[in-house]
Amino acid sequence: MNPNRSVDGQPASAPSGAARVVAIDGPAGSGKSTVARTVAGRLGMAHLDTGAMYRGVAFAALEAGIDLGDGDALDALAERVDMAFDGSRLLVDGADATEAIRGQAVSTAVSPVATNAGVREVMVQRQREWAADHDGGVIEGRDIGTAVFPDAPVKVFLTATPEERARRRSDETDDVDLETLAAQIAERDERDANRAVNPMRPADDGVVIDTTDLNLDQVVDAVIALVPWVGEDRKSRPPAEPEPAADTVAEGTAPSLPRAFVRPAQPVVDAPALGIGARLGYRAISGTSRALAKVAYRSEIMGKERLPRTGPYILAPSHRSGLDFLLAAMVTRRRVRWMAKESLWTYPALGSFVDVMGGFQVNRGTADRRSLRVAEAVLADGQPLVVFPEGTRRNGAVVEGLFDGAAWLASRQRVPLVPVGIAGTEEAMSTGTRLPRPGKIVIWIGEPLWPDVPRAGRVPRREVTAFSDRLLPELQDAFDRANAHRGLTTLG
Numbered sequence: 001m002n003p004n005r006s007v008d009g010q011p012a013s014a015p016s017g018a019a020r021v022v023a024i025d026g027p028a029g030s031g032k033s034t035v036a037r038t039v040a041g042r043l044g045m046a047h048l049d050t051g052a053m054y055r056g057v058a059f060a061a062l063e064a065g066i067d068l069g070d071g072d073a074l075d076a077l078a079e080r081v082d083m084a085f086d087g088s089r090l091l092v093d094g095a096d097a098t099e100a101i102r103g104q105a106v107s108t109a110v111s112p113v114a115t116n117a118g119v120r121e122v123m124v125q126r127q128r129e130w131a132a133d134h135d136g137g138v139i140e141g142r143d144i145g146t147a148v149f150p151d152a153p154v155k156v157f158l159t160a161t162p163e164e165r166a167r168r169r170s171d172e173t174d175d176v177d178l179e180t181l182a183a184q185i186a187e188r189d190e191r192d193a194n195r196a197v198n199p200m201r202p203a204d205d206g207v208v209i210d211t212t213d214l215n216l217d218q219v220v221d222a223v224i225a226l227v228p229w230v231g232e233d234r235k236s237r238p239p240a241e242p243e244p245a246a247d248t249v250a251e252g253t254a255p256s257l258p259r260a261f262v263r264p265a266q267p268v269v270d271a272p273a274l275g276i277g278a279r280l281g282y283r284a285i286s287g288t289s290r291a292l293a294k295v296a297y298r299s300e301i302m303g304k305e306r307l308p309r310t311g312p313y314i315l316a317p318s319h320r321s322g323l324d325f326l327l328a329a330m331v332t333r334r335r336v337r338w339m340a341k342e343s344l345w346t347y348p349a350l351g352s353f354v355d356v357m358g359g360f361q362v363n364r365g366t367a368d369r370r371s372l373r374v375a376e377a378v379l380a381d382g383q384p385l386v387v388f389p390e391g392t393r394r395n396g397a398v399v400e401g402l403f404d405g406a407a408w409l410a411s412r413q414r415v416p417l418v419p420v421g422i423a424g425t426e427e428a429m430s431t432g433t434r435l436p437r438p439g440k441i442v443i444w445i446g447e448p449l450w451p452d453v454p455r456a457g458r459v460p461r462r463e464v465t466a467f468s469d470r471l472l473p474e475l476q477d478a479f480d481r482a483n484a485h486r487g488l489t490t491l492g
């Protein structure tokens with residue numbers, strides 16, 4: 001390590017090595033180490049596992065018998081401990097600690113060590129020095145894209161469901177059972193995400209990849225597609241003003257890329273929280289309405305297999321009746337959220353019902369930025385969202401005059417729009433009718449449509465309009481098919 005290099009904790013002062021840093025962050029078991037190692041191998045770059053550095057300090061602390069609650073002693077230890085990587089082996093003060101840092105003792109000790117501000121400062125400094133010495137590298141950790149290299153040209157946040165991450169860990173060890181691993185992972189997630197110094201979170205301008213249903217190759221391909229200098233001569237320096245990653249990504253977006261799992265992280269407000277009442281109530285109501293719809297409306301849902309299995313998307317249904325939102329929520333067992341007109345909250349009972357069903361307010365007719373932000377937060381949080389592109393209830397068989405909201409949200413969050421035709425609700429309960437009449441209802445789910453925009457960065461207005469124009473015939477088609485199927489089955 002170079003003691004002369006000054007590090008003042010400010011991003012701007014990060015050494016020039018940042019120009020070629022691929023930052024990979026994420027929680028335990030999300031695949032960071034495996035992905036970072038493979039990406040580094042494929043790009044011919046050096047790889048740094050910063051988690052191993054924190055583990056190295058924890059190992060040294062245990063060896064020296066230091067009280068993990070003694071912040072000053074930990075600071076001093078972090079300053080003086082010598083850590084060197086020899087290939088994949090970690091030497092701590094000359095001793096090979098490779099196996100020991102993965103053991104239970106270090107795994108338990110590392111959390112308090114990693115929450116210590118002094119330790120983090122020293123580690124961040126060493127990580128920046130390492131990158132400067134190696135002309136960048138693939139660096140994995142919890143805060144690489146947010147705190148250590150906020151200017152890195154590639155910032156990836158890997159995630160996977162807690163169950164999947166625990167399962168991956170349990171495949172690697174026989175020592176600990178799945179429940180214990182799941183509990184340990186949950187506790188570590190909580191600490192890493194909530195610590196005061198450099199908490200774990202995706203970088204605002206980074207990309208989130210959900211690896212739950214992906215294999216290693218797919219994740220590695222998705223990361224490499226984000227690297228602007230791939231294909232360039234490895235020896236040549238990147239341009240002083242790096243190209244916006246977004247353009248490069250757009251070009252490199254191969255159709256085979258698992259787009260459904262890759263989305264930009266953007267600064268958004270928090271997704272509206274759901275209380276316990278809403279969570280239980282939703283299940284009860286959607287279960288009851290599913291059963292009712294089956295019996296009273298002989299409802300049929302066609303094309304469920306076309307719905308994305310994980311990740312966020314926007315259901316864009318036709319809108320002919322107040323029943324539509326309940327029916328739209330029936331197409332998936334995942335909980336959906338929806339944008340609901342403000343006037344629904346005029347009656348307290350109805351308002352509570354809408355709350356339970358996951359609705360949130362939009363002020364129709366105005367450019368309601370807050371509701372759009374909330375809707376963005378819902379998608380960024382990985383939840384499916386219902387937006388009626390026709391904006392208001394219409395009549396008849398023709399779909400027309402789409403509002404751009406659904407296309408705008410899908411483009412901004414890089415999620416698919418799923419056209420959904422709902423046939424039979426106008427007959428069952430049209431505008432002005434108070435009680436629904438029984439009849440046949442058919443829901444047709446169309447092919448998801450992806451926005452044609454760069455994977456990150458600003459979305460041009462014309463792309464949004466073009467996306468709405470693309471949605472219109474597909475929504476009409478889904479509605480036609482639903483109507484046709486309903487006609488056939490009601491006649492026959």
Ligand SMILES: Nc1ncnc2c1ncn2[C@@H]1O[C@H](COP(=O)(O)OP(=O)(O)O)[C@@H](O)[C@H]1O
Binds near residue numbers: 027034215216219
């Ligand atoms: N899609 C995937 N991407 C990366 N690793 C995966 C994937 N699926 C399963 N794994 C496995 O998950 C395990 C945990 O990955 P690891 O790289 O140690 O995660 P982390 O460094 O984030 O804790 C490894 O055994 C890896 O092979």
Ligand SMILES: Nc1ccn([C@H]2C[C@H](O)[C@@H](COP(=O)(O)OP(=O)(O)O)O2)c(=O)n1
Binds near residue numbers: 144188
């Ligand atoms: N840049 C980093 C890297 C790791 N840490 C913390 C997070 C964990 O509690 C420990 C160990 O990290 P490591 O990546 O080895 O942990 P897992 O193998 O993913 O469980 O260090 C951190 O705070 N900042």
